[in-house]
Amino acid sequence: MIIVLAARGGGGGELAHVLRLLGCRVEKSPSREVDEALLGAADGVREWSDPDGLADTIANPPSELVDRARRALPRSPLVVFHDPRLCLTLPVWHSVADSPAYVVLHRHPFAAADTLRREEGVPLSAGLAMWQLSMLSALHHSRGAARLLVRHDDLRRDPLGVARALHEFLGARGTTLASLDEIGTTARDEPERTSDAQLTRAQLDLHEAFRERRWPLVDDDDPFGLLAKDPLLLMRRANEAARPDHGSGVASELAAELGRARAAARHLEVRARQSAGRLEHAEAERARAQRALDDLRDVLAREREQRAALERQLASLVGGQEQVPAVIASPEERLRLSSSALRVFAKTLYREWTSTEGVPYGGLRDAPPLRVMVGTLHSDENEFEQCVESVRKQRYSRMKHEIFSGLGKKESVATLMTAFQRSDCDLLIKVDADMVLTSPDFVERIVRVFQANPGIDLLSVAILDFFSGGPIQGINAYRKTVEWSNERQDSLFTDHTQVPSRKRLVVWPTFLRDAVHAPNPSPFQAFHFGVHRGLKTLQLSSARYHAARAEEQLAYLEKTWDHFQLRRELRLGLACLGFELALTGCYSLEQLDYTNPSLRESFAPIDQLDVDRVEAAVVELRSRRLQFEHVQRVRDKRRELVAQHQAPVQAIVALLPHTKVFGGVNRFFELARQFAKLGVRFVIAQPENRETQVAGTRSDYPDVEVKLYSEVIDQEWDVVLCGDAFGGVMLTMPLFRAKVMAVYLLNGWGRSPLNHAQIAAVNPDVIIANSSYSAAQYVGYAPTVVPGGVDLETFRPPPQRRPRGPRLKIGAYPGRRKPSKRFEDTLEACESLHARGVPLELHAFDQGPLHLDVKFPVVFHGALQKERVREFFWDMDVMVCAEEDGGWSNPAAEAMASGTPLVCTDAGTIDYAIHEETAIVVPRRDPAAIVAGIERLYRDPELAERLRIAGLARIRGFGWPQVARDLLDALQDARPDPEGRAVKNALALERLAALGVR
CATH class of the missing domain: 3.40.50.2000 (Glycogen Phosphorylase B;)
Known part of the structure; x- marks a missing residue:
């Protein structure tokens, strides 16, 4: 392995980039995890700018941390670790690594400290002290090992020369000079801003030794040796306000004592903050529990008041009876109310509600046009390209796709909603970057819902989900009039709105197969998803605890756990592991943001686990009790919650x-x-x-x-x-x-x-x-x-197709002459065909009598049982269904299933009657079109046969067994x-x- 030793702000990333172009693989997280733990073990303080206690920890590191360092070691000699903390923790890595190579990077101490001051707000004197400690520690701990000194000035001005030196130093490990051209493009001529005036004498001497390539060899004769053997002592001294000249004698000793006193005070302050933080957290938990209890009492009181009011109201409505339960009345009372409902419906409501005629849905052309913004929040999701491509394939034309990348979670939602409110769009469909639309009509179908239902402001639809293997409420669509406030936006449930139920439509089965959530997540994405769900269960950042929301998250992750047990898919296990870890309270809301690298860094060792080890970790965590009792109580019900969600319809x-x-x-x-x-x-x-x-x-x-x-x-x-x-x-x-x-x-x-x-x-x-x-x-x-259905056992093609006779037999179902059946259109078409000289014979079956005064032959078969209806179809040359309106046209479906060529409207037939593929589909209320359709089949027997065969194949998908299974799925x-x-x-x-x- 190759270890880059550079101070914080010292340009280690730039050197790592050159090493990457030489064929090395650069890793930062594995070493950072162990380094953080080592610093944390040093008196519980992770403030590496003040590392009292680190010397003892480095000299006698905890065995578990040594084991973690050993497990994090790469197998390839071309893997580069670069992390400023390595300068301090190097002895641990040196003890476990096999012949590591060290590259020591020297940057002017002022430039390094100034970078920290500008980017992280670190005081200049503290930054200089960090540089001094880091460089002395790097020299001390790497003595006697293979190491190469690289000056940052050379890296900026002559990266090719540095690359060649690195290749010569590391060539035996397999580096390559294939990317010299690209390395050359990193050269910069402008000088860095530096100053020696702010440096102490010791810092300046160390800097000049590096600049002149005078290696401090750290032996007894070396002027830097004493300090390098105990760099922490220097750090304690440097932590005081750095001066160009420390002075001497008593003043110097007082300064040293003052520095040690300040360091001790800082440790006490850190411990006090930690204790205060724990007390504050406990107090916040107690207050949150009290508020939740108070809220529950308020809810129960309101429910009792509402129930009493409803009981009084119903009692007065039924004639002053003493009490009528509002929700669950006695069976006798419910029977009485059912009779009352039917009586009121028959006497008044039916007439009132049918006084207005319905209007056919005219589609997008007849409705006011709506402009759509599809908003995508992007944070390095694995499915991003698939998501963008699926949106691009949408057929709806009045649409634009806006992508918001690299923002924090709450900030990204607020930015999206603000952009929508300021846009000229009427609707926002939020399709996150881990979602893929599988139907090109998805956006158009969402638009149709809003056009036909002007009263809704929010449409929430369920889609298929990779993690649970089932539905998840995944996509929200908003109308411009939706109430939204960035100030009141929840930091955890960022999509949650206070839209009244009357303005909200929640749909589960309808769009289920039109989009997929997270079809191909990365391992870290899966882990992050689980952590997110865990934090939504804990709700530590929320003002009050919502048990119902927690139950939803627990049920969802329990289904993911079941899914993992079934498929043994690593990413499912990582989602469960992230969830269980989050329930322990080890992650914060801030770590959810992809802009915050800490969660990804903590994931690095987890990423090395295989399926069995992930499962073992989840099992162990599931067996522990949580420190948050109110969450544990909900957690204890998780199997019950899943049973409620997945209980089969019986x-x-x-x-x-x-x-x-x-x-x-x-x-x-x-x-x-x-x-x-x-x-x-x-x-x-x-x-x-x-x-x-x-x-x-x-x-x-x-x-x-x-x-x-x-x-x-x-x-x-x-x-x-x-x-x-x-x-x-x-x-x-x-x-x-x-x-x-x-x-x-x-x-x-x-x-x-x-x-x-x-x-x-x-x-x-x-x-x-x-x-x-x-x-x-x-x-x-x-x-x-x-859609469906049809009895395919009864309605099937005849064993042998009857040859056409001298007269064209046209079948029809008058439907008791209801106006919507438009039987008169069929009669008019037959009149026209007869007048044209087409020999025909109209056959009809129906429950009631049929009296006609027409000039062409008519055969009325009366009411028929199913088998006789099938034989009726077998005997027809063409079946005509001229309905103007209907749900599912049974006569048309049964005729097609019986192998009879079909002329029909689209009313109740569009699932199986496809124009010129399975049937001749004609406009409603258009007898002339019926004439043309029948005549085409009469004069083109090959067309009639082709439609008949295709229709038989199409209708097979609508048998009653399939309808029952699909209906059961929808109910489930x-x-x-x-x-x-x-x-x-x-x-x-x-x-x-x-x-x-x-």
Whole structure:
């Protein structure tokens, strides 16, 4: 190994740069860690400018520090250690290193001290004393070893000459002169600012000896030997105010005594500061605990007051009854309130909420344009280039990418938010440098949410996370109107804002696969991430302790630990190690900043550990109790917290107004069968009324549980699910004892006011759309899309394709002639084709009668069971679905799955009907386009066959088994929060009471 011996401020970094260009590998952190520990062991003082006690420590170093020094030794002879502390701690390294080579760098003492004065505020006299101590120590401790003297003046003016001298000195170790041209570019002609007037006589003599290359050999005859044998004595003397002439006799002795007294006083002062700091920290902990207790008492008092007020209000609304519990009423009371809700909905709310027609979502063109700033905070993250490239690939055009690098954590967020507020942008999407967008439409989808939901100021979305292997709330998007104050910004939870819940939308499953957090972190990045999470758990810098935030961090890192146990990936282990170390209190908030090198320096020895040693360290730390009891209490619950986050969904109750075969009801019976195969109990519940006094099963689904409200309303459920907008059952969801409330959107835009009003009343935890078309109409909620489904066992292509007959058989489903089905458009198209001479025959099936007065042949098949519907499709040459609006078009999907060529609109079909790939897709309310589509298939059988085959392949991805798995994943990702759900239910009851539910 090669050791550079240079004073602090002496230009060691410049020499290290030349050595690097000669082929050496320069390392600073390994030696610094041990040097810091050695200085700390010297009477507990790390102030190396005042190193009393260091002589004894260096002479008899602790064995564990010697072992650490030995472990830090490099294997390559071309590794360079450079750290000013090495001048003082060299004996320890000399004792463990094998034939090290020393390069002693001499810089004018005034230049070195002036550098410290300008850059670090060190007094000039103290800087000169440091130089003197360092150089004398370097000479003393390296005596008898291979060493080379390099003058800093030569390094500046003739770096090539210095490089050649170094190569000649170190050539046997493998240095190379391949980079001489680059070394030559470092030459500087301007002289350094120097002065001899501030030097003591001893400092000046030492400097002139170096300048004239008169080596102080440190023997009895050398004039510097006595001082070099005890350089600490000189340091004590130099610590007094340095003078050009120390004087002599009694004055000199008094000065020496004064210096020793000052040094002793400084030690006492340091110890006093340390003791005071510990007392202050303990007092701060006590005060923080007291404040937390007071806050908890205040919260409990407010909750009691709110509960009492709500009980009084509900009691008055239901006619003066004595008490109605606000959150969890008796089963009888909840049943009564459910009947009241359904009655109020049928009598007044349905008419009121449907008095306004829905409007189709027009996309970005019809909404006010929004300009977007994507803000990235960059601090040496490994994924930075991937992040930038993923932002560059975004399709949204009204966007600019701003990058903020090299700033402290709090400063970087404040700078970003200030830049956003001063910009011309409407939205800010914060995409940190360790995040990679995997969808080119990510920004556009965020914009759509804000356009469709003008009431929100903050959108928080979950993305996939490398560390936990699951979702993490990772990306925040802000509207310009968001409340933000740099003065009130939290130093630890820097992204935390006080946005009211009514202006905040938190989404878990929807964007989960559109971005990834930390897909390829560096080892230090992983360690830093764990430390950050640990400090968020401790919250020592916060005015009050937030237990809920601590629980979130603990659960997250516990999942990371589980992930590590599964994959044995070193970086996962390093994140866990950083977390556990932070919980011991050994790191501060200041060390989180990448601008502060101390955390990286402390990581250097950890970086040498393999997976097994990291695991052993984490296991040992996990077994220790923390010194912070309030954090330990939360920590003791970590397995319980993870269980809450990861508890599998095992029981679902789906609310339906009826169990008949229309209105999308069959969907829930199909799902019930598939969930049973996944081990999940799925119960269909319907309210008591004149038609449903006794619950039962449907003959075509005898295996599906159908219950009355009275049988299930007091049971515990993981999920209460509702996909009905027309019967009012959505309003009864808060009355069920469920951890998660999920709304299942099955409609398009036509009845959107009805859905919007009910969603606002019940405030669900997750909203799921049954098609991309439906999700687009409700984009303001950022719903999760689970498209499908179709019964692929029943609806399959025929064993043998029927040849086309003399007449073109056109299939259609009138849908009880509901206006949204646009059956009249199909009739008009058939009229036009018939008038053109195309021989055709229209076939239709439906639950009700069909009376038509047309000039072309019509065959009405009535109501059909599923197998007969499949045979109906097999017998058609083309199926036409002219719907204007809908959630998921069952007739179109089933026809495609049966191998029938399809002409359809985009209403409920865009997940599988791709124009000219799997179907002919035509505009809504356009009979002429239907004519053109049918005629193309009639006159081009090869096109019809190609679309048919491609459609069969496409629709296979939307079978009921896949829909059930995707729906279960979406419900599982919804992050159950039973306490939060109880509060939401209480507020929902308040809103229902205001609507007349009593």
